[in-house]
Amino acid sequence: MSNEYERDRDEAAENLPDQRGRERLAAPIKRxxxxxxSTSGDTSGFGGLQVRGSAPAHSRRPFTDPDDPRTADFDRVxxxxxxxxTALDRVDLVERVEVAHGEITFxxxxxxxxxxxxxxxxxxxxxxxxxTGVAGVHYPxxxxxxxxxxxxxxxxxxxxxxxxxxxxxxxxxxxxxIVAVYPTxxxxxxxxxxxxxxxxxxxxGLTRIQMPDDWHGHPQRKxxxxxxxxxxxxxxTIPPPxxxxxxx
Amino acid sequence: MTVTEDYIDASGGDWDEVxxxxxGSSAERLVVNMGPQHPSTHGVLRLxxxxxxxxxxxxxxxxxxxxxxxEKNMEYRTWTQGTTFVTRMDYLTPLFNETAYCLAVEKLxxxxxxxxxRANVIRVMLMELNRMASHFVAMATFGMELGATTVMTNGFxxxxxxxxxxxxxxxxxxxxxxxxxxxxxxxxPPGTVGKVRELLxxxxxxxxxxxxxxxENPLYLARTKDVAYLNLxxxxxxxxxxxxxxxxxxxxxxRKAKPYCGYENYEFDVPVSDGGDVYARxxxxxxxxxxxxxxxEQCLDxxxxxPVMIEDAKIGWPAKLALGPDGLGNSPDHIAHIMSGSMxxxxxxxxxxxxxxxxxxxxxxxxxESAKGELGCYAVSDGGTRPHRVHFRDxxxxxxxxxxxxxxxxxxxxxxxxxxSIDPVMGGVDR
Numbered sequence: 001m002s003n004e005y006e007r008d009r010d011e012a013a014e015n016l017p018d019q020r021g022r023e024r025l026a027a028p029i030k031r032x033x034x035x036x037x038s039t040s041g042d043t044s045g046f047g048g049l050q051v052r053g054s055a056p057a058h059s060r061r062p063f064t065d066p067d068d069p070r071t072a073d074f075d076r077v078x079x080x081x082x083x084x085x086t087a088l089d090r091v092d093l094v095e096r097v098e099v100a101h102g103e104i105t106f107x108x109x110x111x112x113x114x115x116x117x118x119x120x121x122x123x124x125x126x127x128x129x130x131x132t133g134v135a136g137v138h139y140p141x142x143x144x145x146x147x148x149x150x151x152x153x154x155x156x157x158x159x160x161x162x163x164x165x166x167x168x169x170x171x172x173x174x175x176x177x178i179v180a181v182y183p184t185x186x187x188x189x190x191x192x193x194x195x196x197x198x199x200x201x202x203x204x205g206l207t208r209i210q211m212p213d214d215w216h217g218h219p220q221r222k223x224x225x226x227x228x229x230x231x232x233x234x235x236x237t238i239p240p241p242x243x244x245x246x247x248x
Numbered sequence: 249m250t251v252t253e254d255y256i257d258a259s260g261g262d263w264d265e266v267x268x269x270x271x272g273s274s275a276e277r278l279v280v281n282m283g284p285q286h287p288s289t290h291g292v293l294r295l296x297x298x299x300x301x302x303x304x305x306x307x308x309x310x311x312x313x314x315x316x317x318x319e320k321n322m323e324y325r326t327w328t329q330g331t332t333f334v335t336r337m338d339y340l341t342p343l344f345n346e347t348a349y350c351l352a353v354e355k356l357x358x359x360x361x362x363x364x365x366r367a368n369v370i371r372v373m374l375m376e377l378n379r380m381a382s383h384f385v386a387m388a389t390f391g392m393e394l395g396a397t398t399v400m401t402n403g404f405x406x407x408x409x410x411x412x413x414x415x416x417x418x419x420x421x422x423x424x425x426x427x428x429x430x431x432x433x434x435x436x437p438p439g440t441v442g443k444v445r446e447l448l449x450x451x452x453x454x455x456x457x458x459x460x461x462x463x464e465n466p467l468y469l470a471r472t473k474d475v476a477y478l479n480l481x482x483x484x485x486x487x488x489x490x491x492x493x494x495x496x497x498x499x500x501x502x503r504k505a506k507p508y509c510g511y512e513n514y515e516f517d518v519p520v521s522d523g524g525d526v527y528a529r530x531x532x533x534x535x536x537x538x539x540x541x542x543x544x545e546q547c548l549d550x551x552x553x554x555p556v557m558i559e560d561a562k563i564g565w566p567a568k569l570a571l572g573p574d575g576l577g578n579s580p581d582h583i584a585h586i587m588s589g590s591m592x593x594x595x596x597x598x599x600x601x602x603x604x605x606x607x608x609x610x611x612x613x614x615x616x617e618s619a620k621g622e623l624g625c626y627a628v629s630d631g632g633t634r635p636h637r638v639h640f641r642d643x644x645x646x647x648x649x650x651x652x653x654x655x656x657x658x659x660x661x662x663x664x665x666x667x668x669s670i671d672p673v674m675g676g677v678d679r
Contacts, residue, residue, distance in 0.1 A: 101355045101612045129484045132615070133646065135626050135639035150626065152613050152641070156484075156498070159505050163613065184487025187649050188641075195319075210312040210678055220320050220637075 059099040070102030073160050077104065080125035090115060105163040110149075110175050113166055114202075117178040120153055120164075128153035128162070131178070133188030136196030138221045146170040147198050151178075151185075168198065177203035195220035277305070282663070284313045290389065290667065291674035295651070297663065304663055307655040309648050314678040322638045326604025327353055328565065330635060332425040334625075338642060338676025339422055340385050343378040344618035345676075346427035347371055349638070351508055351614035352627040353429040356607050359558055366554040367431035368509045373444070373547035374417065374426070375509075375616070376540040380451075381410040382619035383491075383533045386671040387458065390530070393664050394471050399461060406454045409447050416440060419577075431557035434569040434577055441548055448545055455537055462530065472527035476654035476666030479524050486653065487646045490621025491536065492670065495529040497522035502617035513550070514543050526669040561596065563605050604633040620644055620671055640679060644672040 063074035078097060085091050093112040098105040108116055120128040130153070137148040145167035154161050168175050177200035179186050189200040190209040197218035200206055208215060217224055231238045266278075282295040292313035298306035318333045325333070334349045335342040354360045384407040391399025411421040417440055418424035418433070426433050462468050478486075483493045493500055501518040503511040519535030521528035557567035569577035586594040609631035615624040621643030630636040647670045654666040 100610050101358065103355075103611075103613060105611070130487060130489070132487065132622060132624050132641045135637070135641075137628055137637045137639075139636075150611070150639075152624065152626070154622075156500055156505075161506070161613075163611075182487070183485045184646055184649060187645065208312075210315040212312070219317065226317075226320060226324050 057098045057100070058096045063097065063099045063104060065099075068102055071099060071104070073158065074099060074104045077126070077160060077162060080123065081106070081119070084119045084123045084126065085116075088115065088119070103161070103163060105165055107165050107167075110166045110168055113164075113176045114178055114181060116164065117151075117181040120162075121181055126155065127157040128155045128160075130154040130156060131182040131185055134185055134192050135188075136192035136198050136220065138196055138223075140222045142167075144169050147173055147196055149175050149192060149198055173197055174199045174201050176201050177206075179203055194218065197221065284310070290672050293648070293667070293672060293674055293677075295663065295667070297655075297660065299660060302659045302661075304655050304658055304660055307652045307663060309651050311645075311648065311674070311677050314674040316679065318679045319638055319640065322635050324634065326633050327429055327607055327635060328604055330638065331428055332423075334638075334640070335423050335425050336675065337640060337679050338618070338620070338623075338644060338673045340382045340673050341378055341618050341620065341623070341676070342422055342424050343371075343374045343427060344616055344623050345640075346425065347375060347509065348614055348616045348618070348623045348625040348640070349627070350427050350429045351616065352612045352625040352638075353607065355612035355614055356610055356627060356629050357429070357563065357605075358608075359430065359560070359563065362558050362560070363431055364555045364558065365510070365550075366435075366552060367556045367558075369547050369550045369552075370432050370436060370556060371427055371509045372511065372514070373544055373551075374414070376543045376547070377410050377413060377444075377447075379619040380537045380540050381407045381414075382671075383537050384410075386533060386619075386668075387462075387530065390665075390668040390671075391462075393668050394468075396468070399458075402454075402458060402461070406451070406458075409450065409454075413440070413443055413447065416443060428557070428565065430560065430564045431555070431567060433557075433565075434567050435556045436551075441551065444544060444548060448541060448548075451541055452538070455534065455541075459534060462534075469527065471661075471665055472530060472669075473523075473525060475526045475658065475662045476669055477525050478650055478654055482650070482653055486650045488621070488650055489646075490617070490619070490643055491529055491532045492621065492647060492650075494519065495521045495532045496524040502615055502622060506615070508614070508616060514546050516540075516542050526665050529669045562600070565600065566597075606631060606633055607635075615641075618643060620673075620676075621647065640676075642676040642679065644670070644674075645677045645679075648672050648677060 061075065061078070063071060063078055065071045081094070082091060085093055090112055093108050093116055095107045095109060098107065117131075120126050132152045132154060135150045137150060138146060139148060140146055146169060148165055148167050151164045152161065153164065166175060175198055177185070177189055179189060179200075180202065186204070187209060189203050190206060192198050193200060193203075193206050194208045194211050195218055207213065211219065227240045229240055278299045280297045280299055282297055284292040284294040294310035294313065296308040296310060297304050316336075318337055322330045322333050330349055330353070331346050334345040337345050351360070354363060384403045388400045388403025388407070391397070391403065414424065415421050417436055418426035478488065478492065478496060480493070480496045480498055482488070483496050483498070489500065497520060499518045499520045502508075503516075504518055516539045519532050519539060521531050523531070555567070557564040566579035566582040568581065569579050571577060582597075586597050607629040609629055611626065611628045613624055613626045615622050617623075622641065623643055624641035626639040626641070627635055628637040650670065651667060654670075655663045658666070
């Protein structure tokens with residue numbers, strides 16, 4: 001989804017090598033150096049090399065691929081969502097749209113998530129009655145947008161399915177809660193908090209749900225080891241799995 | 249145990265002391281911990297009930313006692329090994345877990361259309377058998393919790409017939425890891441069709457026995473009619489799907505709405521009831537089992553000989569297995585080929601099995617209509633041989649949020665009926 005200005009730009013400048021180069025340079029650095037070594041001196045002369053990830057995928061209209069029946073209603077959904085957001089003067093909420101594997105993803109700014117959820121649920125053209133919850137994902141290499149919150153919405157009226165993705169940086173892990181709009185997200189948001197440390201502002205009781213209340217850390221983050229935590233059971237301490245026998 | 253002005257905390261300790269304190273004080277509210285080891289809480293579910301006499305005024309649910317970190321563990325194993333984990337989530341619907349996961353992986357690989365027809369038919373057949381097995385357990389445990397042990401013994405007896413088929417096909421009664429990305433692990437062993445036909449002959453009568461026992465049983469009706477009512481708006485707000493939403497009057501079934509594995513080629517009805525209570529959920533479940541029988545019968549007609557694993561050497565493991573002298577399934581042709589035919593094939597096989605195949609970077613969501621509701625698998629790949637993240641939207645997890653809406657204002661006895669009608673399995677809830 002894009003506004004008029006962006007659409008003009010899409011058609012002209014977006015495809016020029018210059019623009020693509022700038023996009024690539026804007027992508028976060030994946031690794032530095034030639035071989036990714038950090039312990040030994042890099043004698044290759046490529047120590048200053050910066051390898052960047054690819055720029056975020058960005059699909060262009062039309063979103064509907066006539067050869068793929070799974071994408072049949074994507075253009076309609078994008079139009080209806082754009083119309084609904086235009087009416088609210090919030091077209092800028094949607095940063096980019098991605099179509100892949102017969103699924104459409106709206107990447108949105110976290111600030112307007114609740115408004116967007118309300119539009120998705122209440123707009124007669126959209127009517128996403130069902131939210132199937134939120135999943136946290138941790139991308140440590142995406143500097144400034146490490147934590148993603150991914151929502152799936154399902155419309156029973158229109159038999160349609162979309163994904164909404166929003167991000168927040170590790171330094172400020174806040175995403176507004178949409179429990180007020182979709183009460184089913186209560187536990188799903190608690191789970192994403194428990195496992196990823198995403199704070200859902202406005203959640204009625206954001207407590208841990210799977211891990212014990214006094215647990216330290218958020219286990220499904222990439223910087224949290226698998227196992228590696230000594231577990232206490234009735235006074236005896238069970239060493240972490242990787243210390244019980246030699247797996248190396 | 250603490251006594252304050254307006255409530256008595258009975259979350260542990262000696263029951264006699266609790267009763268004594270309760271009698272001695274003017275407090276009328278009693279907070280009771282039901283579980284996590286209560287036999288009628290379906291495993292380690294903890295209910296925190298605030299009671300006013302026999303009335304439950306507040307019901308809170310505590311989960312997490314069976315959290316095993318399946319999603320985290322999967323990030324350290326190959327995509328194929330993932331099925332071994334997911335099958336253990338909701339242990340009463342293992343084949344649904346595997347299918348949801350494999351559909352998501354296949355979507356990421358863009359091979360959904362290349363999964364062989366026979367594999368899809370086998371998947372559908374096993375899923376429908378699994379649906380029946382899960383519903384039998386739902387009814388059996390429900391009966392047991394209400395004190396009707398005949399329902400329990402009958403339900404588990406009928407389930408055993410289905411588990412026998414699972415054991416024949418996959419080698420295990422549960423935790424199968426039989427459905428794999430690209431197809432299924434191996435073809436149906438000889439005798440499977442005969443055994444399924446036997447079941448198709450026997451099962452309608454068994455279901456009829458269950459129906460005769462429960463459909464109009466006054467005791468059963470008294471415990472289930474108008475109990476734990478949840479209407480359609482409530483279901484939508486709470487994300488409730490599956491038999492529960494169909495018992496509230498909405499014919500919503502992913503097998504019809506978003507067909508997968510070729511469900512669009514099968515004739516079956518979606519049973520609906522508009523009772524919205526425990527009894528309606530029972531009626532929907534038992535009618536669904538009859539529909540499952542129809543689907544299984546059509547599966548047998550559709551079973552054409554053919555491959556059961558995708559014909560892509562970069563993804564599919566050898567699936568033409570034969571029983572070896574050691575009792576394990578092996579593929580003699582494949583072994584002969586890699587051990588004495590082609591060095592490259594040996595290297596390739598070694599890489600495929602130890603390292604696994606690469607999945608292009610991206611994300612995908614695949615949902616199946618499990619016995620309990622919408623089971624969704626959200627898989628993210630970073631382009632490697634292991635998942636970057638796999639998340640499961642387990643229906644039991646979502647449905648347990650409805651406990652408060654169903655139970656508050658009812659009696660303690662109805663709490664048991666309400667939880668049992670949700671049919672939660674903690675392995676899936678906690679993952």
